[in-house]
Each structure stands twice: as structure tokens, then as C-alpha cells.
Amino acid sequence: MIDELDVAFEEDADRSKPRRHRARKGGGRSAVALLVTFVLLAGLGGGVYFGYTKVRGLFVAADYSGAGSAPVEVQVQKNASLTEIGNELVKADVVKSTKAFTNAAEAEPRSKNIQSGTYNLRKQMSAKDAVALLLDPAARVSKGVTIPEGKTAKQTFELLAKATGLPVKDFEAAAKDPEALGVPDWWFKRNDGKQVAKGAEGFLFPDTYEFDPKADAGQVLSTMVDHFLTVTGELGFADDVQKSLKVSPYEALIVASLSQAEAGIADDLPKVSRVAYNRAYKEDMTLQFDVTTNYWLELQGKDPKHSGELLAKEMEDPKNPYNTETVKGLPLGPINSPGKAALTGAMKPADGPWLFFVAVDKSGKSAFAVTSAEHDKNVQKACAAGINLCGK
Structure with a gap:
């Protein structure tokens, strides 16, 4: 009488060949699939990075670099906000964007001391350099005049x-x-x-x-x-x-x-x-x-x-x-x-x-x-x- 275990073993042994054969075929397809997946992921990653840089570009304020070029006079009105000052600087082409100026001013604690008056600045300055000049008393053209109460x-x-x-x-x-x-x-x-x-x-x-x-x-x-x-x-x-x-x-x-x-x-x-x-x-x-x-x-x-x-x-x-x-x-x-x-x-x-x-x-x-x-x-x-x- 044939041992049931032996028969089961032989059946498993007979089936093992095609399974090994299919495994070799499957391995080839897996390699291709892996390669395709890698390419897709790389493409997706590149797209994500490209998209990120594009989006990031939308939120990074445009700014000039360096200390600027031609001199220009800019007037800061009394009680002007940082945004209002930035707008005037953009009009005069001192800074590239109001946002760059307000960012630089907010990073400088002394910017709250920017006084009204006319300033000697330069065209196409970095926002950081523009803030520094606005805080420099030597850059002010006019020192102002006080008219006391009761003057004729x-x-x-x-x-x-x-x-x-x-x-x-x-x-x-x-x-x-x-x-x-x-x-x-x-x-x-x-x-x-x-x-x-x-x-x-x-x-x-x-x-x-x-x-x-x-x-x-x-x-x-x-x-x-x-x-x-x-x-x-x-x-x-x-x-x-x-x-x-x-x-x-x-x-x-x-x-x-x-x-x-x-x-x-x-x-x-x-x-x-x-x-x-x-x-x-x-x-x-x-x-x-x-x-x-x-x-x-x-x-x-x-x-x-x-x-x-x-x-x-x-x-x-x-x-x-x-x-x-x-x-x-x-x-x-x-x-x-x-x-x-x-x-x-x-x-x-x-x-x-x-x-x-x-x-x-x-x-x-x-x-x-x-x-x-x-x-x-x-x-x-x-x-x-x-x-x-x-x-x-």
C-alpha cells in the first residue's frame, strides 16, 4: 500500500516545476513593474518638486540684491505704516516689492523708529539695505521743524x-x-x-x-x-x-x-x-x-x-x-x-x-x-x- 504521505510528496514534487517556471516568469515581470514604478515615482517626485518650487515662488517676496545703484529721494509721510512706506519705495524703484520691504522691516526691531521725512536712498536696493538706510539719520534730507502753539x-x-x-x-x-x-x-x-x-x-x-x-x-x-x-x-x-x-x-x-x-x-x-x-x-x-x-x-x-x-x-x-x-x-x-x-x-x-x-x-x-x-x-x-x- 502506497503511503499517503509519499503520494502527497510526489504530487507536490511534480507541481513544483511549473511553479518554479512561473516564478521565473513572474520575477521578470516584477522587475519591469519595479522599473516602471520607479520611473513613475521619479516623475511624480519631480512633478511634486517642480510644483513646490512654483508654489514657493509665489510666496517668496521679490527682492533686489545689493546696495542699489542711482540715488533717489523718497518721502516718508507722518504716521505712515510699513506697507505705505513699502508702496512708496516700490514706486521709486528702491525695492522690488512691498512684501520684501515689510518682511525686512518686521525682522528689524528698530523699524518702528522709522521717522517721517525725506531720505536719500538708492534705486534697486535689497529690502534689508533699504530698511537700514531709513534708520540711518545721515540719510534724512530734512530734519523737520516744530512750530510751537501760540506762535504768530x-x-x-x-x-x-x-x-x-x-x-x-x-x-x-x-x-x-x-x-x-x-x-x-x-x-x-x-x-x-x-x-x-x-x-x-x-x-x-x-x-x-x-x-x-x-x-x-x-x-x-x-x-x-x-x-x-x-x-x-x-x-x-x-x-x-x-x-x-x-x-x-x-x-x-x-x-x-x-x-x-x-x-x-x-x-x-x-x-x-x-x-x-x-x-x-x-x-x-x-x-x-x-x-x-x-x-x-x-x-x-x-x-x-x-x-x-x-x-x-x-x-x-x-x-x-x-x-x-x-x-x-x-x-x-x-x-x-x-x-x-x-x-x-x-x-x-x-x-x-x-x-x-x-x-x-x-x-x-x-x-x-x-x-x-x-x-x-x-x-x-x-x-x-x-x-x-x-x-x-
Whole structure:
């Protein structure tokens, strides 16, 4: 009897040959398949890499290399964002893309210190080099000029001339036509029936400016007028004073300039404005503000004086259109450039019946009074504090 195991073994042995034969055929096909797979994978990998480089190219900001070539001037506006600065640099062909500039600026912690002004840069610079130059004080063409609050137009022209190199007479000539500088004609209207001083006085907003080195006197003053209109617009100045105080914007501007000159500290601005309104409109009194006499002296080329040193003939000069000593109501026009606090004080004066005020200490703080008797007591306090008023 044949052993079942032997038969099974022989059957397996017989079947083993074709299986080995098929295995050899299968091995050939596997090699081909492996080769095809490799080629496909390589192609796919190349495609992926090509696609990656293409996509990567879309996200990498275009940039120039090197320190640049031809010199070019670029102006950075006040409060400009990095994107806005980058846009200006692209326009001037300083950097290749805004994104390259903002990336370089964000990588430099000092970039938040980039100041407004005009800069000497170079065309086709790397964004990193452009950021470095914008942080270099030596690259700035203009250092800027600060016009303090309360400066008269004449004083402002002198500061501007020194900063820009333009003659004072150019500013004086440009200031004669305020509407050409951008002041709307409706600003030169009064409700009290008095004349107006048609000039730039009062409209040259005090601030720190960076002017284009190529700007002429008219363009410089127009920039300041535009700033004035922006500030008063944001305050709602014109509409507010007409509605709440029943005065024209021009009259309120005059009051703002008077309080700017008279108040020794900012906290007193709304009170001084109230005194001006009370005397000019409620009590039909003369203002008796010494600052208007000093303004007239300055217009004549004379030095201003301390209140205690002013002569009666100077304060009562009938030729002075800014006379508030003997002429009732507000003077001809503004006497300086009031700042935002003074404008706000004139727009929203403090509530009170005051008719008098006087500085009572050397910090400039004033004491306010309703009656002459109260005022006289305040004057004595001022004299005791060393304020030179007693000789007036």
C-alpha cells in the first residue's frame, strides 16, 4: 500500500516545476513593474518638486540684491505704516516689492523708529539695505521743524525760513492769499458785523512738520493749513460753535488765539475763553487783553512787553485794529496759531460768569473773578507772589 504521505510528496514534487517556471516568469515581470514604478515615482517626485518650487515662488517676496545703484529721494509721510512706506519705495524703484520691504522691516526691531521725512536712498536696493538706510539719520534730507502753539504768523515764517532755506518774504507773500492755500472762504465771515483780517494768521496749525525739500513757500503753508482743517474737522469745530455758542467759526478762532496767548496753563484755556465770550457778547465790555497790544507792537516790528510795562498810549492806540483796551468786542482777527487744546477750549468754554482773570503764581495759573473788587484782591495776590503787575 502506497503511503499517503509519499503520494502527497510526489504530487507536490511534480507541481513544483511549473511553479518554479512561473516564478521565473513572474520575477521578470516584477522587475519591469519595479522599473516602471520607479520611473513613475521619479516623475511624480519631480512633478511634486517642480510644483513646490512654483508654489514657493509665489510666496517668496521679490527682492533686489545689493546696495542699489542711482540715488533717489523718497518721502516718508507722518504716521505712515510699513506697507505705505513699502508702496512708496516700490514706486521709486528702491525695492522690488512691498512684501520684501515689510518682511525686512518686521525682522528689524528698530523699524518702528522709522521717522517721517525725506531720505536719500538708492534705486534697486535689497529690502534689508533699504530698511537700514531709513534708520540711518545721515540719510534724512530734512530734519523737520516744530512750530510751537501760540506762535504768530511772523514768528512762524522765521522758523520756516530757517528750516527750509526759503526767504521770509516768500512766506509773507504766500500768506496774503489764504484761500489759495486752501482756507475755504466761509471761514472769513463774522456774525458780529466786524471786519476780518484776510490772512493766514490762525490757520497755520502748530505741530512738527517734515516738508519736501523741493516745496515752495506756498506748498509749505498749504500743508499747515490742511492740517488745521483736518484738526478742526475732527473736532467738529465749525458746526459746534455755530450751534452751541451762536458765533461764527472765525470768531471762535479769534477767541482760541486769545486764550492761547493769555492762559498760562492748559487747564485755564476753557475759562479764559469764557471770559472773552462773556465780555464780548454778554456784558458789552472791552476785553482789555494785553496780548492784542503786544501783537500790534510785533506787527510794527517792535518787541512785546510784559503786561506791567505796557504804556497807556500803546494799549489805547487808535490806529491799532486789534485794540481791545478801548474798542469793544473781539479784535480784527486771530493773533497766533492756537493748538488743539485752545481750539477745544474756545469750542467748549467752561461755564461761569467770570469777567476777570489774572495770573497769580509763576506757574501761570490764573484766578478768575466776577466783580472788580474780587479781581483787585486777586491782583494783590499776584503782586505778593512776585508777578509784576502792580506797576501797571
